[in-house]
Amino acid sequence: MGVAKIPSSRIVLAGHSLGTAVVGGIVAHYAKTETDFAGVVLVSGFSHLPTMLAQYRFGGIIPVFGPIRFSPRLMTRLHRFIVDDWHTKARIQTMVEAATGRTRLVILHGAHDRDIPFNESHKLFEAAIRGAQGEVSQTEIAFDDGSLIREWACGNTTIRYEIVAYAGEYCIKPVSNLSTLIYPQ
Numbered sequence: 001m002g003v004a005k006i007p008s009s010r011i012v013l014a015g016h017s018l019g020t021a022v023v024g025g026i027v028a029h030y031a032k033t034e035t036d037f038a039g040v041v042l043v044s045g046f047s048h049l050p051t052m053l054a055q056y057r058f059g060g061i062i063p064v065f066g067p068i069r070f071s072p073r074l075m076t077r078l079h080r081f082i083v084d085d086w087h088t089k090a091r092i093q094t095m096v097e098a099a100t101g102r103t104r105l106v107i108l109h110g111a112h113d114r115d116i117p118f119n120e121s122h123k124l125f126e127a128a129i130r131g132a133q134g135e136v137s138q139t140e141i142a143f144d145d146g147s148l149i150r151e152w153a154c155g156n157t158t159i160r161y162e163i164v165a166y167a168g169e170y171c172i173k174p175v176s177n178l179s180t181l182i183y184p185q
């Protein structure tokens with residue numbers, strides 16, 4: 001914004017997986033200065049790193065922390081090594097609460113994500129709608145294949161949550177025009 005002289009109202013921040021935590025950190029930082037972005041897109045996000053690590057499985061099969069996740073004492077010791085807990089849920093809620101201008105948040109996740117369960121993105125959605133203030137209107141569309149679209153509008157803030165039935169490295173077609181997610185026709 002400072003170097004290229006592009007206003008935040010023309011910038012869309014997008015993050016995938018761990019990148020959603022980075023985007024969460026950016027929006028929480030700028031929320032303190034009442035800076036709104038044109039849009040924020042979170043794909044396959046998670047709510048809080050220690051919580052997600054406790055249930056994380058490589059390829060959806062091999063639990064990273066296996067037996068130690070059932071020992072609160074061992075998990076507490078492990079958490080001491082985490083420098084930033086990437087509390088994306090709280091950061092997204094802060095962004096929505098602090099929004100002063102037009103804000104669009106899009107949360108996307110695959111229902112059968114093998115690495116990060118889609119309930120993690122649902123936690124982000126719930127935190128975002130908790131942050132919305134004022135009269136809320138909502139729309140929900142459920143599809144036969146298990147896909148779901150929920151959209152909440154509150155003042156100048158729109159929160160769109162999409163669960164797609166089939167997703168993954170080889171299943172998602174690249175979005176050729178990101179603006180269709182932010183500003184649908």
